[in-house]
Amino acid sequence: MPQPGSTEERSLAHWAEQGRAGMEAFYALAAEDYRQMVAARDWAADLRAHARDGRVRVLDVACGSGKFPAELQRQGLAARVGDVRVEIDLLDPSAFSLAEARSVLEAPFTVRAEHEVRIQDLPADVGDVDVAWATHALYAVPPQEIGVGIARMVAAQRPGGFGAIVHARSDSHYLRFAEAYRATFSPDAVPFTTAEQVRHALTGAGVVPEVTTIRYDVGHPDRSVIEGFLQRCVFDDSVPLARMEIEGAVAEYLTPQLGTDGYRFTQLVDVITWEVPA
Ligand SMILES: C[S@@+](CC[C@H](N)C(=O)[O-])C[C@H]1O[C@@H](n2cnc3c(N)ncnc32)[C@H](O)[C@@H]1O
Structure with a gap:
């Protein structure tokens, strides 16, 4: 169970029907995350290379609203995997997220199972997956x-399986803003996990991560969209943009990001991949 008042609990409160408007404001900018990560490597080749008997079984951990598979679909994954069937297990502690992800999946994906649990609680009987x-x-x-x-994610993979975690680094907008926000408005909040910590955890799980870093900017001219994006970044709708712009470390972070066409933020994102030893 998430700790009461923790970042994890606030995240779950937002990944719910009442958080839909915030989610949509967030993806006005965050859709770029998915365009960039799909362009970052040949995901169809990864799926084809790890298929067995004409099908590849995928575990989508913290599937959210399915933006990653939706972007793969939009960029033509079905034609690029050929005859391979892509069977997906969705995992997320939010029933809302599971339903959203399921509703966007199309060919080549078929939903094989849903797991309404946190990654920390991934059951040991979820196993033998080709791609996580x-x-x-x-x-x-x-x-x-x-x-x-x-x-637990690595334990669910079969020997020879493929894994990928796409996650922002500590010098990226997501982590810099979350830290500034914590210092200014929420000193007791649990910090966000960084890509550096993910890499360390993968090494601890016995696999050798390979890392490619991608860099891009996101922005929007409309202040109300920026406000919704920033609030969703920290799962807290209580502080308006006008207040963020004048208080503490958040104001220091935001001021240099404001240009003539509105705010722009730099994302530095690690595409971390590994192969489980056969
Ligand atoms: C930004 S979304 C993920 C986006 C997703 N990968 C996509 O393609 O759209 C984050 C998700 O993490 C989930 N989440 C929060 N805490 C979690 C945990 N401890 N374990 C697994 N998922 C968690 C939330 O419910 C939310 O659905």
Whole structure:
């Protein structure tokens, strides 16, 4: 169970029907995360290379609203995997997220199973998966629990399986803003997990991560969209943008990001992959 008042609990409160408007404001900018990560590697080749008997079984950890598979679909995955069937297990502690992800999946994906659990609680009987991924998914897992969660994700993979975690680094907008926000408005909040901590946890789980870092900017001219994006970044709708712009470390972070066409934020994101030893 998430700790009361923790980042993980606030995340779950937002990944719910009452958080839909915030989710949509967030993806006005965050849709770029998915365009960039899909372009970052040949995901169809990864799926084809790890298929067995004409099908590849995927575990989508913290599936959220399914933006990653939706972007793969939009960029033509079905034609690129050919005859391979892609069977997906969705995992997320939010029933809302599971339903959203299920509703966007199309060919080549078919939903094989749903697991309404946290990564830390992934049951040992979920196993033998060919491909496991978690895309912009693990920020709210407490840093002291990411090792347990990732060990369970790796344990669900078959020998020779492929894994990928796409996660922002500590010098990226997501982590810099979350830290500034914590210092200014929420000093007791649990920090977000960083890509550096994810990599360390993967090594602890016995696999050798390979890392490619991608860099891009996101922005929007409309202040109300920026406000919704920033609030969703920290799962807290209580502080308006006008207040963020004048208080403490958040104001210091935001001021240099404001240009003539509005705010722009730099994302530095690690695409971390591994192969489980055969
Ligand atoms: C930003 S979304 C992930 C985006 C997703 N990968 C996609 O393709 O759209 C983050 C998800 O993490 C889930 N989450 C929060 N805490 C979690 C935990 N401890 N274990 C697994 N998922 C968690 C939330 O419910 C939410 O659905």
